[in-house]
Amino acid sequence: MPKFARVLPDMSLDKTFDYKIPAGMDLRLGCRVRIPFGRTERTGYVVDLVDKSDFPENRLKAIAVNEGHLIPEKMMQLGQWIADYYCTGMIQSVRNMLPAPVRKDKVKEKTQKLLSFAEGIQPPSLVPELEKKYPPRAAVVKALLGLKEAPQALLMKVANVSASPIKSLLKAGILEEEVRHVERDPFGDEEVIISKPLELTDEQTDAFKLITNEMDEEKPATVVLYGITGSGKTEVYLQAIAEALSRGKQAIVLVPEISLTPQTVHRFRSRFGKQVSVLHSGLSEGERYDQWKLISRGETQIVVGARSALFAPFHNPGIIVVDEEHEPSYKQDSHPRYNARDIAVMRGIMDKCPVVLGSATPSFETMNNANQGKYKMAKLTQRPSTAVVPSIKLVDMRTEAAATGSNQIFSRELIESVKQQLHDRMQTILFLNRRGYSTHLTCEKCQYTSKCGDCSTSHTYHRKSNVLICHLCGDIKEPPTKCPDCGHKDLSFSGLGTEKIERLCRGVFPNARIARMDSDTMTRKDSHKTMLGDFQQGKYDILIGTQMIAKGLHFPRVTLVGVVFADAGLNMADFRAAERTFQLLAQVSGRSGRGDDAGRVLIQTYNPTHPALQCALEGDFDAFYEDEKMGREVMKFPPFSKMVLIHFRGPEEGPLASLASDFSQHLSKACTKDDRLMPAVPSPIEKVRGQYRYQLTIFSDNIRRLVRVLNWLRLNYKAPKEYKIIIDVDPQSLM
Template structure:
């Protein structure tokens, strides 16, 4: 007898032994989805290993059945899931669950079928067509004879007849109904014009050659390349030609983009080059589309998977290349268990499957750049824009001086207003960037000082004028906007701080006749909204595009010659050690949208901190100098990438209980904290309360955290944690708020 170790869909971090019945001998593999008896019911689970004898004592129940091949996870991904569970302090079940879409995992979605009607028995056909009184049936048969086969809707529309006529023909045998499985295409109806490889410049050719050598040399120790190229340097063309090389060697490729909003544009570039060899995997698809796209990858019908974070787990068996575009983006870090970073898991998957991993960015994360200059990763630089386009000229507007001169601070400085009007006169386009949505940051009563705050979170409500609501951007709750102060009934309410909605309103007043569009999470409600606006902008139907960070990266519009940054300070003064790095990245990325055509671009940055190192480095495009300056500070404080960082979060309704329990956790971990580990003891998080729950955090920094990490994982799944307290660990945390 042989046994299988199975994990079920419960966060127990425990596998269970099951007997493999004789009928299933030889039909199971690591990664097979099975139905098993569990307690008084049955559950779906995954085989993660086999054993000759069970570890658990007592009765060993047999596996009930095995599910179809479409839900099977490759054994290499099961191993990756085990590593994720260990490294990111989550259960095995949570890690394996993240490896495939819920639509596949739950087994609720079935293949889509379409019924076609074809001619049936020839003798019955002759009987019907020989009887002139059956004119409706004759019309149906003649239509099918002409078109060979038709669906029911098409047949009803063309014949102008009811279903009873078709049912009669089916009963006679003159018609046959044939059901066929068809794929759900998320890009059905989208016209794709094939593209050809472009001629590469010397730097691009060098990068492609390095990637090709790395793919061919499977014994090579370093299999990660940082492609550090300025905005507009042609990184995507290098990706495309590297994938072509992989396909020539009968290998497969994964392309990750940081957000769903980037996916349609990226997918178009890859489909134009590779046609039907491309599959798309992201959470914006319907369950049916995700089921079919996963199936195309799993069955080997496609060679390339493009998508956001979850596309990393595309079930390829001959993976040769993983590309992580905009690798510095923090949206690659998942904010719920397993709290993995897609960039780092991509590196691990590449190591396990001997695939090359290319990390691309104009503003590399400090972690990746540190790994490159210390020899852990290889590096290729693209120092100039493709097609010899010039880098944009960047000007800084000191809002303190502007305010002193004008007597108040305007959202659009006079310099920016003049620059936008100049572009409108020349028929060129402008992008205006502000990384805050809504109309105003807060509602303030000037009479009594009342500020409208979310009762469940430690933040003020944001005012949305069009909907006349006050909304909390942390928990999502909203209430009708107050017509007067709820405390003192005064009507002199002031809304302070601008968001993109107010900018749109102000721009409409300043730039009469201009066509203005806004892109933020308030206006982009559906999967198609993003594409519609970008297509209109691309065609020149929009003069000014206003938006948040979703317009700051990955977009290529040659007619954009001006980018205006309304307030560069928003992300600069956050209580997070990465705030300067994020500000530099955001400014550099949004500046890179300007001047991608024949006309040199201009960027106007408005700030109250014109001499801050992050802003001056972005203006001078001096990544290396900024990195060196920041690393001096991080080295002294022991922050990444100098050391690893791990945060323990505690959430609950009672702040005193959180404080007490966090102290108990610290006490239980004392023996696992070595001398080289820096500990920031339990304290309230910068955002102290979200959704009615208070938040505490403990921060550990060090280069040898494995023993402590294992102790924390053990604590999470074996210790008794109060029912009203949630504890989780964020390894390599990127959000310190």
């Protein structure tokens, strides 16, 4: 038995300390412990067990309390890999693995008082006498005969009585009350009808066999499930997971957006019942605490959720599924800045289980890994049964403007198509990946534009609340009645957002039932679930939304999707702009025609000849990939090299520019022929929340060596106190 434990205190120090292990204390990697630290006690995590310490034994203190094994040993190893690769502290990596309620351990257990018949009571024999003398008490007894046990509120409702007869029965010893622990289940109230596995197509069968065969391998491969939208990827997931469960293992299923969780959970619970848990940041603290505890105790075998579900404390996962693996939302934008897709692959290697990366439009990184033979690939090219791929049409808004004499937001064809949908009592989705009403408030005379004082970006106008909002820092102000610069009163609202689309729709389609789904409207707990459920049930004719409605959702009565302005993403200063645009168009197009009726997609654009739009028109990802790949290879952009983006933040621009330049000089000394170091430049958005921003980009063919250098600089390069240096390995955006 090791004599010493290396403990990482839960504090920003990010340094380990050696402690003696008391006799009889069963410690493993991942245990949470209480340790003496200075004059107080701290919580820490065991990261190593050793026979020898670098310090004299008589100087070492003993661990005070072992609070239990919270993190599986392999997960601790994964945490160290995350810290090393993403250039962050180990304590940040460990904290990221535990939901805050579990780490702080301050959540109270939920309890419920349940009423039942006292032992020895024969309820049926009591009914006749009670009906004569005390009818309300008889009603309680008869109700409880059917319920067996129930909380008081439910018993009162079923028996249609007040609390008085229940209290009388308790006092008489006929009923008894017991306090029980209750698990908080975010989807516990939903009615679930158990479904049976569907018959697989030949392509689905081949994909299923490829995945399950990997379960028998000593070193299972990552499998790319490359299938068009509506091709039945989820059914393949379900049957592969069933196979993993039959082998006594568990499953992790990742989805890119919290909004996808309700539909995914419903689909999985209809197949696996209460074996399915949920983990994501949208749950209440109590729900996250209880769901994590259920998983930790082995009482559920499947977890569905966003990024954080990847760290579910399963000890024996048999499969990990990353649905819509191409989505940039899998990349965390705070420390540790990990990509859940890549960490899923690494966890699969450590746990020796296959990882399935599913997508209709795989990321270029995933396609490159498949082409190089690092990943295996299965393709689904057809929709099952009678479903057909929707027809797609590009609407040239230049022609529309010429015909109508002005730039229009809705083309004539889109308006007529929506009207036909309403007549046929079918549903429509209108997509615009920009929230708000207008993106600019501008003076017609001097061209003044309302900008946030703390950020180098324009305010967005929100008409419903009549405010200007900065979407970067949250600054809110009332719109001026005249120009602050020249005093002119002619102020115009330009640009386009989902709120404006909603208002225009209500004018053009006055009898339509219209809903809007974006981050401005989805602010309450369960708002995603409620909105999607209402649309599914046909309570709305038109759903307007941003990217949260573009992915993975299944609405059989949606037969028209309108993309209001397809060009927005193409204008971003990012080498991934075309890739993101194609992926988003493919995903939102896939929401149409998923039932028995044929679907249509209308994509409005001022740039119809762009390769991304032309390939989206044909639904040809392979052609788009080959075209885009050539430019990336020439420029040696990812995936043909690795990229690191180093951010600099500070209150003054001059000193910040000097800091970025000085750091660049230090880094250049460690660069080799494998690296391309770009000059430090102002970020595309130069100021956010009063902080100036610079950035430094480096491309490398040897990322392992580069992250070692960056980790050394992270620990040894000292920036002034008010300034920050943030290292982002494998960034998903240059913004």
